[in-house]
Amino acid sequence: MRTRSLNNTIPDVKSDLRESLLHASPIMAGYFMVAFVFGVMCLNVGLPVWFAPAMCLFVYAGASQFAALALLTSGTTLIPILLSTFLINSRHMLMSMYMAKKISSIKMSGLKKSLYAFGLTDESFAMHSQRIENGLSTAASYLLSFNTFCHLAWIAGGLSGALASQYLKKFISFRLDYALTAMMLFVLVALCNTTGKRIVALVSIVTTIGINFIHVSPLNVFVATAIGCGVGICLKKFSS
Structure with missing residues (x-):
């Protein structure tokens, strides 16, 4: 670098x-x-x-x-x-x-x-x-x-x-x-340039929607983020 x-x-x-x-x-x-x-x-x-x-x-x-x-x-x-x-x-x-x-x-x-x-x-x-x-x-x-x-x-x-x-x-x-939503969508699309990143983004989005159906809370985004990070780590580990 x-x-x-x-x-x-x-x-x-x-x-x-x-x-x-x-x-x-x-x-x-x-x-x-x-x-x-x-x-x-x-x-x-x-x-x-x-x-x-x-x-x-x-x-x-x-x-x-x-x-x-x-x-x-x-x-x-x-x-x-x-x-x-x-x-x-x-x-x-x-x-x-x-x-x-x-x-x-x-x-x-x-x-x-x-x-x-x-x-x-x-x-x-x-x-x-x-x-x-x-x-x-x-x-x-x-x-x-x-x-x-x-x-x-x-x-x-x-x-x-x-x-x-x-x-x-x-x-x-x-x-x-x-x-704000439009801007975040732009950033998301710009960064999802690999299959792994698209999978992580999709898992995070689906998780957020699913949790909100169960219980709406500001903390839901943190839970979805943690799950998305976990998926990303697993994908990176298995691909290396």
């Missing part, structure tokens, strides 16, 4: 920026639309315009932000909101541990590593881990700029939604809650 640091030449950094922007653009589009909905919802429940972009900047977690918004509007105290956010985002600890090992050979300062971990999302983790698995360049400039572009799109979406809700309220009569 070829790796480079941010100390490379300017042309290399510019190339990484262009490449990361190109690869991040579908995710950015999805993030913008989902955050736009979040911004609209914030204004609809009486929060100020600055709240949506500020939360997009400092929290940067789709499910947690929507959950926190629902809890805030129901009068919930701070502790349950913090606990809910921690539980929803607990998977990020595993993703960060995995990526820390994979990018250990890349020269990055402690601050840059912290920024990278903060900007790591489900979608960026999927794209970056796939890139590493394929032995492609994982320069620090590429990884950091990829996350930054996605985060900026998230902030811009939250701000745009809040402003639109305040000044163009009469024109916002459409629903955009499908955007």
